[in-house]
Amino acid sequence: MDAVVQWVRTSWTKRSRGGAEATRRNAVPVSFALPAPTAPLIQEITMAEADGFEPREGLSRPPYRSDVRLRLVDGRIRVELLASAWGRPHRHRRPPAVHLAYGEWLRWQINYRFTGTSDGAWLYHLDTLNLAHGAVPADTFLGEPPRFIDERALIW
Numbered sequence: 001m002d003a004v005v006q007w008v009r010t011s012w013t014k015r016s017r018g019g020a021e022a023t024r025r026n027a028v029p030v031s032f033a034l035p036a037p038t039a040p041l042i043q044e045i046t047m048a049e050a051d052g053f054e055p056r057e058g059l060s061r062p063p064y065r066s067d068v069r070l071r072l073v074d075g076r077i078r079v080e081l082l083a084s085a086w087g088r089p090h091r092h093r094r095p096p097a098v099h100l101a102y103g104e105w106l107r108w109q110i111n112y113r114f115t116g117t118s119d120g121a122w123l124y125h126l127d128t129l130n131l132a133h134g135a136v137p138a139d140t141f142l143g144e145p146p147r148f149i150d151e152r153a154l155i156w
Contacts, residue, residue, distance in 0.1 A: 087112025
């Protein structure tokens, strides 16, 4: 399957929920230039409060992670983001799967709150999936997405 997948995953604690740290967290990018515009490709960038929100990058080839389901249907990629069973809030109504023709791309965002430590402190995550069907220019995900699915929820 000719998919270019970019995951941008940001995580933080209560410390970055307000004030200057929240401003810093909110300034992290939700997309990056691709290292190679060829498909198939999986790029994962993580940014954590513990690392000062410095991007850490990893590259791999399919198979794809279990948090997104991709199928080729009539020449289009059917994209379905799978929500974490452990994260809160639970989403009882989810957007339907999206079909991408060759050359199309989308951005899909979802956030979570997890119990992160033995003392019960919460850990927050924002996952951004940028996904294109087929090879695309390296700067594709830096622009405005033609399709955007926003599953971000209030997570107090």
